[in-house]
Amino acid sequence: MEILRSLVENSRITISQMSKEIDIPDATISNRLKKLEKNAIKQYTLILNPETLGLKVTAIIIIQTESEKHENVEKELSVLEEVSEVYSISGEYDILIKVWAHSIHELNRIVNSKIRSVDGVEDLTEMIVMERVKEGVVPPMGPEK
Template structure:
């Protein structure tokens, strides 16, 4: 990946709906070059184009980060089951005292409590967990592009 590829990625991070001609003007590279490079990036670096929603607009007032200890032989099953829950937006296998970190969303603390008790704690292989309620989103978003600008 060279500087032009990185500029294309930076441009898409700022505005994923930017047109090729707008990007061409912004980066000062011909449209055809942008188009060809974008196709290559879509094969190698860009996993998908997605949407970042405002949780408040959807009524999702509570965000929780939960770290989970699993029974080692059931770890993969726990990852799989947690990944299928619609309230869970992220699942990470981590090192240290805990094995999995998840991020989940709810409309209220009551709903969060219900999800924790009826869905998360009931997953076969969950041994222990610690919940942390997000008080404020300071920064949230996409993976930053690598390299200097």
């Protein structure tokens, strides 16, 4: 857990820096890191600032699907570059997605020409994000020891 916490805090940390911080030998960290990369670490990535890329609009969209076409809708939405997240959910709606756009006009085009045109989409509700209060990519890892 200490190795994961260290990587979450600074994914560019070197093994030797991590070794000094958590007081574990380099070789041990290297071996544990290899094991973590097989099952716990899905990928190394970076988080971009969307506003510096001109992505000023974020929308959360919940979608109702035709039950027999649900998997198709998931696949089709997953390949759209404007869609960063796709979740199959329970309740009145079946899928939740996160969409990025440069403007409201572009979001409207994405919704009408790309999302609504996916075979199996019955209905959807769009919610525009007004403010990002907390946004992260790492699940909680439990208390420190």
